[in-house]
Amino acid sequence: xxxxxxxxxxxxxxxxxxxxxxxxxxxxxxxxxxxxxxxxxxxxxxxxxxxxxxxxxxxxxxxxxxxxxxxxxxxxxxxxxxxxxxxxxxxxxxxxxxxxxxxxxxxxxxxxxxxxxxxxxxxxxxxxxxxxxxxxxxxxxxxxxx
Numbered sequence: 774x775x776x777x778x779x780x781x782x783x784x785x786x787x788x789x790x791x792x793x794x795x796x797x798x799x800x801x802x803x804x805x806x807x808x809x810x811x812x813x814x815x816x817x818x819x820x821x822x823x824x825x826x827x828x829x830x831x832x833x834x835x836x837x838x839x840x841x842x843x844x845x846x847x848x849x850x851x852x853x854x855x856x857x858x859x860x861x862x863x864x865x866x867x868x869x870x871x872x873x874x875x876x877x878x879x880x881x882x883x884x885x886x887x888x889x890x891x892x893x894x895x896x897x898x899x900x901x902x903x904x905x906x907x908x909x910x911x912x913x914x915x916x917x918x919x
Contacts, residue, residue: 785834787862793840798830798856801838801848810896811889813882817853824882827872828855831881835860 774781783791799805807813808822808831817826824831830838830849833856838848849856858868865871874882 789834793836794834794860796834796836796839798833798835798838798848798850801836801840802830802850803838803848804850808882808885809889810893811882811886812893823850823855824878825874826855827857827874828878829858829868829875830856832875832877833858833861 785791785794787794799808804820804822807820808824812821813825814821814823815825817823822828828850835856837860838851841847841851846852855872857871858864861867868875
């Protein structure tokens with residue numbers, strides 16, 4: 774790239790490679806589904822979303838959750854820790870005190886409570902209807918006999 778023999782890779786506003794910093798930690802987090810259903814951990818060790826325990830993943834740009842640290846494994850929230858924003862400009866000052874709920878997440882987690890619980894309930898309803906053996910598949914019947 775420096776000699777003009779290869780194309781320049783896409784960069785973000787901070788001149789970081791977009792393939793590394795184009796998405797948020799949250800977008801690749803194993804716990805992301807819990808966030809959208811308003812299921813937040815109240816203590817460490819829970820599999821639920823840890824944003825209320827101090828995780829900055831919804832706003833921090835880094836793909837370590839998808840890429841992993843070593844051999845595809847890792848990403849702070851994926852292994853039980855909070856994202857503290859170590860890949861962001863202004864770290865650590867902008868992200869302290871660690872382990873306090875990020876200010877922006879107070880509003881966003883309150884907003885997700887409104888629709889997240891409804892989404893969770895609807896998914897449970899659909900799940901319950903899908904976790905039944907169809908009548909035509911029960912012993913002694915065929916598709917034409919229900």
